[in-house]
Amino acid sequence: MSRSTRNVWRKLKYGILTCGGIASAVLVYGSFTGHELLYRSILMPAVAYIDPENAHTLAVKLAAHSLVPKDRSMPDKALESKLFGKIFPNPIGLAAGFDKHGECIEGMFKIGFGFVEIGSITPLAQPGNERPRVFRLKQDKAIINRYGFNSVGHDVVINRLTNEKRRVNQGVLGINLGKNKTSTCAAEDYVSGVKKFAPFADYLTINVSSPNTPGLRSLQGKKELRNLLEKVIKARDELTQSRPPILVKIAADLTPQAKEDIADVITKAPYKVDGVIVCNTTTSRPEDLRSQHKHETGGLSGEPLKKLATQTIREMYTLTKGELPIIGVGGVSNGRDAYEKIRAGASLVQIYSAIAYEGFPIVKKIKRELAELLRNDNIGSVSDAVGLDAGESNEKFL
Template identity: 50%
Template sequence: MPRLPFDPYRFAWPIVRMLDPEVAHGLAVRALETGLVPTPPPVDDDVLKVRLWNLLFPNPVGLAAGFDKDARVYGQMLDQGFGFVEVGSITPQPQPGNPKPRLFRLESDHAVINRMGFNSEGHAASVARLQHRDRARGIVGVNLGKNKNTEDAAADYEIGARTFAHLADFMVINVSSPNTPGLRALQGAEVLRDLLVRTKEALSAGAAEHGVQRPPLLLKIAPDLTDEDKADIAQVSLDVAIDGLIVTNTTIERPATLTSVHKGEGGGLSGRPLFEASTRVLGEMYAATKGKMVLVGVGGIENGRDAYEKILAGASLVELYSAMIYHGPGLAARINRELAEILKADGFASVLHAAGQKGA
């Protein structure tokens, strides 16, 4: 696999792959917290800059939710070359998540299966870490989840919206994880409409309380949706006038191409096998929203070409996580270098000029 001229992760990987995946993740976060992870040279190229929602993203490659669940290392990951970081999913009250083991590497497939179950230290812990952050350091979004036993799901998202309205550069509603019972049912048209309206109102109220502008509100959707589901989500999202969709979360499908020993584990599959399906849904949502909504493409991105394919399908921004397990945290910088070269070679002056061109 192509790597940076000097990539310290290649020396760490033989050790990392011997560790339990969740233990390895915890050690990675700790290494980032203590400054043990070297930072790659910055990639500063005008072709990569993206201006959306009155925010200037230095590049379109973001860190997806799931890596920095409790807002511990968002600054360090920005230093790794990500154009933005999405922390979470964060639930109102602390909860342990599902029983272990719950995270599995599918090494031969360059994939991951997780059934974490919204393990979270709760709102208070993340508020404490975000309230003094230096916004000039970079863009940080907050991904909201619900507690497992909350009956009125929208209430948890309302609480999260109010709590983080003045701390987040953008806010994400996660109703697409397959690991919390009943969560994906919130993607149904009428339930979703109520959820989005209530959360958006709470977000506006929370922003007003602190005298700040309401941050953009995005919805993260699943790849395992019927055509009717996708049409409903597009229409409701446009009707409520949220600010974007994140396409997609992990899948409960298991492609026949999987070869790893853990391919039968329950949970959400992410990584390389998700690329094709998530990119197809991305293109469908771009068409369904008529290009009127900001889309963030997620699923199976490993290199600059993958990121470019997401952009051509309709994404203005992209996110990754699983590939970092195999390539290390310096992956974002490499993808940005490759993406800049591809955009220029194809004659695009910016990411936004290329967005959606595959269906044009």
């Protein structure tokens, strides 16, 4: 090889290394600053080549070490809400299922969530269902999961919460409780969770709606729900110190009669709860799903759940006569989606699946877009918008 040819190759190699270094620097800078376009166009499409459960685990580990973009935007008073005697700096929360084991609470608050819900947590550790158990439906912007309440158990999570130097001006923490797969008494599992996690929780969620634990959804039946909630509420009321609000999380796949029955139970003593989360994943499969994994068993979340979830929020808001705060979840990926759920009757909104497609900056984006929508409609606060499309006021929740 001649000297001139070697010089050309040397320059070409130098150029490639320089471009690669610049590209890497741009990616690192963008990932830590939360550049929305970079996440949506480059980082998250690259993550899509990783096994979905491995990608989920990686995201939790990054957040656990605070290797996430910090939301440095100024708090917007229009997004602030007061519920359960707590101040929510904004109405966008992390849904249960992302941080199942209480590993990355601080990291999730760092990216801008107004509240974080961890779990579901079962009394005893259990592995959940066999892998593969998480599937991306890329064409549908959806996910199907059948994790099956994989949990490290009460004691491990309590130890983490005890040792964590947490929650100074961060946000509201919810803890989602589940039952063990082999448990013979669901009520005992939930009561145990209430007693153990009450000192750490700003609210507790009784999850009776996951489709991946056999028999769990039967607890939404009128008789079964009464029996369960009576014991749970009694256990909470007997606590001598912290008595956190109790919420119940319901399914999207409910008949009109089942919704009426649930509303009748949760609005009357001694079963009355402090709020309801609407809704969990769906076992239904819309006909227009296009992705290859659409027939996998499990709960469907993401874009295809959006309309069903919003309609269920509207129905439950009407059935409960606006007496209970609703946390709306299902298919939220932008400010418009959140706004629709709020106007349907949700006081707060949660996200999960959208993170898998747009990454951590989606939280900041939703907050910004929601604030703009409120201003465009001359609405001063989130609480003023709750139930506008259902004809109810939210003043009684303050």
